Amino acid sequence: MLKLTDVEVVFNPNTPYEVRALRGLSLKVERGDFVTVIGANGAGKSTLFNAIAGTITPTRGTIQLNNRDITRTPEHVRSARIGRVFQNPLLGTCPGLTVHENLALAARRGRRRGLRPGVKRAERSVFADLLAMVGMGLETRLDSDVGLLSGGQRQAITLLMATLADPDMLLLDEHTAALDPNAAAQIIDLTVSLAAERHLTVIMITHSMQQAVSVGSRIVMMNRGELVFEICGGERAAITADDLVRRFRDLARGDELSDRSLLE
């Protein structure tokens, strides 16, 4: 389904600000997989999503989706098949437009847009039902300007928008980070049920080890632009959040040691 081969992303190459955000990363995701990605701040998780979605072009390596090379395909073309929730809660929705208008825009993902009305009255009840599933009372705010909603509310709407037009693949970048614990749990449940219902292939970035072990079929750990380990199968079934935290710590300690040896 999705195959990344030796993907490298270098920001500001050959300048003092050079950052190697991805260092020859390879990853294979099968149809129907639900992968959780963990890793420290700056590990390159969001950059990985940007490369998959086409927001940035890798400096090396290839990306394949459904056996087609999409390494140089523009972002808006890939978006027809890929739904996405950004880490930044403000990026996924459009202020100045109503909740209804935002959802209507997303509902036409991957279809030709023409001179038909941008919003249809018939969609209202469908969208209201969807919003009711989120459980934030948003179903009563279809006509509110999205810019007036909270970051968490906007993130929840973005999740709905990302799944609306049945994409092949869903990229979730810490999509519950802006939510209170209650809402976060609810959104995670919704994510799992949407993924199952619509047979989505999901990659979900999270900083919550609890989330990482409780949902999904595979766990992937990133560190300094590389994929350091992957947990699946029987090991995946047995692992606990504490185990993950321990492995996370070990890795951080390892980095510290190698940094010190570099300095010496």
Place this chain on the structure above:
Amino acid sequence: MTTSIRSRTRARAYALGYAARLTALAAALALLMAASGVSIGAIGQGLALALVGMGVYISFRVLNFPDLSVDGSFPLGGAAAAALIVNCGVSAEWTLFAALAAGALLGLCTALIHVLFKIDGLLASIIVMTGAYTVTLRVMTSSNIPLINQRTILTPYQPSVREWVIANFGAEARRFANNLVEIVVFSLVVIVMLLIVRWFLRTEIGLTLRAAGKNPQMVRAIGVDHRLMIIVGLMLSNGLSGLAGALTVQQLGFADVQMGIGIIVRGLAAVMIGETLLRPRTIGQGILAAIIGMIAFEVLRAWVFAALRLEAADIRLMSAVVVLIALAAPGVLRNIAQRRKTTVIESRDAQTDRR
């Protein structure tokens, strides 16, 4: 479902408030005109320029693109109309479409320069505006084309209206007759464009265009190339400006290469006046506010000019001052409000200290 009815009622209540502000503004302008003797010609002029306000609203507000090429599309549209009437004998009505197309072409240039070469929008539009001057001059072949004794979109109605006016109001009202024709014909054009643009901005493409101005990343994420929307939006806004140029030329009775200079600032002034006085919320209200803002600006301009005995050349300083006030006032007012608040707190502190 009850909630959606409630929110719709709320929207209707806001529209009512908007209509009330609109009526109040119209009444105030009418009073001003009656009291100061400003000719209704100012309204005709405002209507002719209203489409510039609409265009600026689309580029600056909807698309969030600081496009100055409006300054080029306005005289280009006017030049195209005048040249077609005088040199080619094209009927005046058709020249409106030509002006629209000429303006749109200029908008296309600005958009393409920005999109293809990744040149800053402001800079791209300055490049186009500068180049457009030459194109306008070439189209006109001289720096001024008079439309004396030519059929314009206004002339067919003038004789009968003049007769009627003279019969009812006396011979001194001749000018009034021409102004009346202008107002009716331009109103028609402006209302048609208002309806078309409002319809368009609510279609699937129009909605995407509005989103592209606010959040291009989101537009790409839902599968649309946001650059396409910039192209469509700038073609629309500059087309409107070109059309305004054609109307203005037919009203003035001549075309001049110089006539576009500074028009962008007048468009901005109109948008800001409209926003401040009418506080639009929906897209339709926004477009209408730009139109009304331009009319209000023209009436005020006529009044200020008459009162202070200003000359035509002063218009640019005046529009610059209006935009400056509109831009600076909110910040200044906030500062004053804050200072007042802190002084109150300080004096309260001083009192407690004394105790």
